Amino acid sequence: MLGALTLIIGLQVLGTVLAELLALPLPGPVLGMVLFLLVLAVIRRPWAELEQVNNFFLANLSLLFVPAAVGIVSHLELVSPILGRLFLVLLLSLLAGLIVSALIFARLARRFTPASDEELLP
């Protein structure tokens, strides 16, 4: 448990330090994710505890951004007059993004990398 947690937190700190030292335009945790991929490429198979801790984080991802989102209470005056427009922007932009990326993937996959049976929806 603690070894896995130490590795994960260590990679994030290392990512933050590297991003700062090299003046990279990346948030530290994102660089930490890239470093973790490199670690996995070296160790090949994550040990069971690392996998457990990792899954714990991912399974509870939505809890982790609650404190930040509650920060909206400090911005209620700013947001309430533009709420309708914000929601409209988010909805239309979401539709555009979904349609474009799914259609492009599906079209190209049909030609270059056909879906296996388990990759097809019923």
Next chain:
Amino acid sequence: MNADLTPLWVYLGRDPLAWLLLTLGAFVLSRWLYERAGQSALLNPMALTVCQLVLLLSITGVSYDAYFTGAQFIHVLLGPAVVCLALPIWQNRRSIRRSLPALIPALLAGSLVSVLSAVGLAWALGLDSTILLTLVPKSVTAPVAMGIAQDLGGIPELAAVLCAVTGIFGAIIGVPLMTRLGIRDARAQGLAMGVTSHGIGTAAAFQVSSVMGVYSSIGMALNALLTAILAGLALLFWL
């Protein structure tokens, strides 16, 4: 509030653990409601939790700073959670490698369309530049989105909320919409869910099929990386 309870409330309100407990409690309650309602996307646990806490803070007049003294213990775990996105990518590297000719163009197009359509529409509707910058990472998983919004000069807390709203919309309409468009490839639907609706969309994708969930995780992770890089480049060269 009852006069007899006020001193107790004031006392507890000063204890950081009280806010940590309330955050966890509200989340557990929200998740229970969500499960009871058959995992209805409308009752997204994260959104429900935020609503309860915002309501509580508004009613009691407790400042966000006071709340955060307790909630920060959850907040610090965001960074490590982002690092953890590497594992599903690694575990599915073979399928991903095979899908690259479709995956990369779909990721690039989906990511660019998400950012440009949001900023363009918001500009057309007359929203101000702070809001435009805050909208840039709205399809990125919240911990990364907050960092991007901060770097660009947007409002990180608002970015987290916009991400949550986008994710909830995506979880509700994503799969029905793409199925109606005749897309039967779970990889295509999954990637689109992850690229546009990040973690909340990914949770919905895993409910449909594990292949869809894995591709959604990949879409989320790669889009976080790509948007962070694009925003970084934009900062270096234009802003």
